[in-house]
Amino acid sequence: MPTDERLTGSRREPLGPVSRVPMREQEPAVRTSNFAEVPFGYSDEEARIEANRCLGCRKAPCVAACPVAVPIPTFISQISDGAFAAAARTIRQANSLPAICGRVCPQEDQCEKECLRGRRGEALAIGHLERFAADWERRGGRIEAPARKPETGRRIAVAGSGPAGLTAASELAKEGCSVVVFEALHELGGVLTYGIPEFRLPKAIVRQEIADLEALGVKFVRNFVVGRTETVDRLLGPDGFEALFIGTGAGLPAFLGIPGESAIGVYSANEYLTRSNLMKAYQAGASTPILCGRRVVTVGGGNVAMDAARTALRLGAEVSTIVYRRGEAEMPARAEEVRHAREEGVVFRTLANPVAVIEDGEGFVRGLTCLQMELGEPDASGRRSPKPVPGSEFEVDCDIVVVAIGNRPNPLISSTTPDIRVSAKGTILANPADGRTSRPRVYAGGDIVTGAATVIRAMGAGKAAARSILEDLAGTR
Amino acid sequence: MxxxxxxxxxxxxxxxxxxxxxxxxxxxxxxxxxxxxxxxxxxxxxxxxxxxxxxxxxxxxxxxxxxxxxxxxxxxxxxxxxxxxxxxxGQPTRIKRYGRCIGIAGGVGIAPLYPIAQALKAAGNSVTIILGARSRDKIILRSEIEGWADEVLLATEDGSAGRKGLVSDVFLDLARQGRTFERAVVIGPAAMMRAVSKLTLGQGIPTVVSLNPIMIDGTGLCGGCRVEVDGKIKFACVDGPEFEAEGIDWEPFMRRLRSYQDFERQTRERESCRLMNA
Incomplete structure (x- = not known):
């Protein structure tokens, strides 16, 4: 096999190791009994070693693959020079939530996928380094608010304080707009707060990133349901806002539609995670309960399913099982999430499709009947579609079933605002490139437009919509 | 705040x-x-x-x-x-001119029934209200309702006010007298709504109930408040809380209300201890 000396270790050009600096993590046996974050993050030294692996490509394919176009080679070289604060500032110019993205972005499908390093050996650990820079800045306790242009007097409303809304708010505030973000729940952050567990994204980080936006002048209003507390017409009425960005997310959980699904102990992943994350049901003395269960089955193969299965272990489950109807290769979850789950002892039963929840005499879950599946031809999504094997029914013993098979869009705004057009699926129709909807002065982005996707895609959409808002407003007054 | x-x-x-x-x-x-x-x-x-x-x-x-x-x-x-x-x-009540309306409330169910019945009255309907409680001292809002309702009938389990018995007994009395209604609104504990709506539907009266399931966010996010109506999963928080009684699958709905009864008992005990010591 021919080897490329430049990449393999190299006499002539010492380009460093082919493998990335691994990130230290809590041991699996330890971490399943706490909710603390699993990876520890790089030390200064580790970060510099890893940053040194960057080839500094002139064309920087990594930047093109980033939905918010973070100037990656610039911040990496700043890290390798030890200019950590400068690196953080560089990221912040393009990405208002770096500590979050460094943790939950699927870098392996974006920037790191295009990294030339990845052709021979491992791609540069861009996500780890982004996290490092953001954490370093946060630990220093002195986060420099990005420059804010002079006040324009423009008033913009944002519905939803998840990744799309926070990003749109940040972009608009930097341009001197006065921005108010409305959140339906009693805590800010949307899916970052109610959905992603503490062990993957500590809430202190979410709060800090939101505090940074407040420092930038963004105002937040909690307990306000746009469409209900006030209608869109009213918000955009005289003396109201000049534009509205809708980033209300993919709210409504889908269910399997199988017998027994209303048994006690069947949760949507949203409910299970909301009880644990938002309502802190895992803490002793919490006012909101959660049924813990000894044997928990999570149905689904995405990141949310991994979050639920790993939460179950931390809530004391003896066995936590993922049931997924396709094969492991078809799982939409990030490889890292699957690895973490497996290390922690989550059992994977792939090619298994639930057909009924079994109840005990009292209405509680006792098990899940599944059918064995086999993979057939690729379907519309390009994944091989599963087909049931006749007569292959089997039972999985469990007392909790968590359904993590996706979400439908939240109808609250579209149902109260008839002139915002929606698709047959209920997603708001908005141009993906600029966020414009069928109604003037109303923009939308994130899961409410695309259906369930990623944090960074939602952020990209928030950023694009913010640009359109500024463009459209520039033509008025 | x-x-x-x-x-x-x-x-x-x-x-x-x-x-x-x-x-x-x-x-x-x-x-x-x-x-x-x-x-x-x-x-x-x-x-x-x-x-x-x-x-x-x-x-x-x-x-x-x-x-x-x-x-x-x-x-x-x-x-x-x-x-x-x-x-x-939640969705507002569909208010229109039905004709003769009857509102039947069990216990604190009169609280949600009150604004609905008032709106029905304002829309030109005649409104009969049946209020039920365990005893006279547990009947609330009586004088307020008597101010505008066409008729207010009481039922108490111990007979301390109105008819001795249940709201369903009062309703059956009316039915026996040949009274008819074009719309019924029934609100109270789940078992009461199930039993009473069965009677009103049995008399051919289209009946709406207001469900009170376990919910967290109230905006459609958690799905904890799901209820099967006409064979489809509905969320009480965004599709309800009112549903036509006819289509409701009561058995699983009532079962799910008991999901946390152990936890509730424990926290209630803990909380009342704090109250005693306070």
């Missing part, structure tokens, strides 16, 4: 709370609810808006002390604030 403008006891363990909430007061319709948290670490408690005044900017809720959350809420006083208040949530 939302300030408690007034608090009054209506019956043992039942109180009415007036909260400052100008935006909710201005946008709410009969049939809708709010979610509040008494304290920053409290649970989210869904409560129907029993009354509201948009000019003065307040809403009223009626609370029956049942679990730890409502116990904590009951300890707040006039002038205090609740940590969180959000709304209005």
């Amino acid at each position: 939302s300030q408690i403008l007034r608090k009054e006891k209506l019956a043992p363990d039942i109180f009415r709370m007036r909260l400052s909430a100008p935006l909710i007061a201005a946008s709410r319709h009969p049939g809708q609810f709010v979610i509040l948290r008494a304290t920053p670490d409290g649970e989210r408690i869904p409560l129907t808006i029993a009354d509201a005044c948009s000019e003065a900017g307040w809403i009223e809720v009626i609370v029956q002390v049942a679990g730890a959350g409502t116990m904590r809420l009951s300890r707040l006083r006039q002038g205090d604030s609740v940590a969180d208040l959000v709304g209005p949530l």
Whole structure:
């Protein structure tokens, strides 16, 4: 096999190791009994070693693959020079939530996928380094608010304080707009707060990133349901806002539609995670309960399913099982999430499709009947579609079933605002490139437009919509 | 934060709370609810808006002390604030001119029924109300309703007021007298709604009920409030809380209400200990 000396270790050009600096993590046996974050993050030294692996490509394919176009080679070289604060500032110019993205972005499908390093050996650990820079800045306790242009007097409303809304708010505030973000729940952050567990994204980080936006002048209003507390017409009425960005997310959980699904102990992943994350049901003395269960089955193969299965272990489950109807290769979850789950002892039963929840005499879950599946031809999504094997029914013993098979869009705004057009699926129709909807002065982005996707895609959409808002407003007054 | 403008006891363990909430007061319709948290670490408690005044900017809720959350809420006083208040949530009641309407309420179910029945009256319907409770001292809002309803009938289990028996007995009396209605609204505990709506539907009266399932966010996010209506999964928070009684699959709905009964008993005991020691 021919080897490329430049990449393999190299006499002539010492380009460093082919493998990335691994990130230290809590041991699996330890971490399943706490909710603390699993990876520890790089030390200064580790970060510099890893940053040194960057080839500094002139064309920087990594930047093109980033939905918010973070100037990656610039911040990496700043890290390798030890200019950590400068690196953080560089990221912040393009990405208002770096500590979050460094943790939950699927870098392996974006920037790191295009990294030339990845052709021979491992791609540069861009996500780890982004996290490092953001954490370093946060630990220093002195986060420099990005420059804010002079006040324009423009008033913009944002519905939803998840990744799309926070990003749109940040972009608009930097341009001197006065921005108010409305959140339906009693805590800010949307899916970052109610959905992603503490062990993957500590809430202190979410709060800090939101505090940074407040420092930038963004105002937040909690307990306000746009469409209900006030209608869109009213918000955009005289003396109201000049534009509205809708980033209300993919709210409504889908269910399997199988017998027994209303048994006690069947949760949507949203409910299970909301009880644990938002309502802190895992803490002793919490006012909101959660049924813990000894044997928990999570149905689904995405990141949310991994979050639920790993939460179950931390809530004391003896066995936590993922049931997924396709094969492991078809799982939409990030490889890292699957690895973490497996290390922690989550059992994977792939090619298994639930057909009924079994109840005990009292209405509680006792098990899940599944059918064995086999993979057939690729379907519309390009994944091989599963087909049931006749007569292959089997039972999985469990007392909790968590359904993590996706979400439908939240109808609250579209149902109260008839002139915002929606698709047959209920997603708001908005141009993906600029966020414009069928109604003037109303923009939308994130899961409410695309259906369930990623944090960074939602952020990209928030950023694009913010640009359109500024463009459209520039033509008025 | 939302300030408690007034608090009054209506019956043992039942109180009415007036909260400052100008935006909710201005946008709410009969049939809708709010979610509040008494304290920053409290649970989210869904409560129907029993009354509201948009000019003065307040809403009223009626609370029956049942679990730890409502116990904590009951300890707040006039002038205090609740940590969180959000709304209005849920679909408004469909109000139109049906003709003769009958509202049947069990216990604190009169709180959600009150604004609905009032709106039906305002829309030109005649309104008969049947109020039921265990005993006379547990009947609430009676004088308020008598102010505008065409007819108010009472039922108490011990016979201390009105007919001795259940609201269903009063309804059957009316049916035997040949009284007919074009619309029934039945609100109370799940078992009562199930039993009474069976009777009203049996008399051919289209009947609506207001469901009170376990819910967290109230915006469609958690799906904990799901209920099967006409064979389809509906979320009480965004599709309801009112549903035509005919299509409701009561068995699983009532079962799910018991999901946390052990936890509720424990926290209630803990909370009442704190109350005793306070």
